Amino acid sequence: xxxxxxxxxxxxxxxxxxxxRLSSWRGRLLNKAGRLTLVNSVLTSIPTYNMHIQWLPNQVxxxxxMLARRFLWSGQDKRGLHLVxxxxxxxxx
Numbered sequence: 001x002x003x004x005x006x007x008x009x010x011x012x013x014x015x016x017x018x019x020x021r022l023s024s025w026r027g028r029l030l031n032k033a034g035r036l037t038l039v040n041s042v043l044t045s046i047p048t049y050n051m052h053i054q055w056l057p058n059q060v061x062x063x064x065x066m067l068a069r070r071f072l073w074s075g076q077d078k079r080g081l082h083l084v085x086x087x088x089x090x091x092x093x
Contacts, residue, residue: 022043022067
């Protein structure tokens with residue numbers, strides 16, 4: 001638990017955990033559907049516990065979304081061509 005103002009540095013271990021998970025998947029040859037399944041099922045469940053305890057700062061939430069977007073579209077941590085808006089991918093059906 002954090003006393004006082006919640007800062008993005010408090011959640012650096014969460015961002016690193018997501019980055020480690022992504023780095024283990026980079027070597028696999030996955031198509032976009034496989035990467036979308038991994039992003040929706042695994043990456044969105046990693047920060048769930050932390051979000052139940054306290055609010056994530058916007059900067060941390062945007063960083064996690066950025067990592068997920070880059071992995072989804074390029075399969076790596078570098079920029080890729082985004083074919084669909086992120087809001088379209090993450091909307092509920």
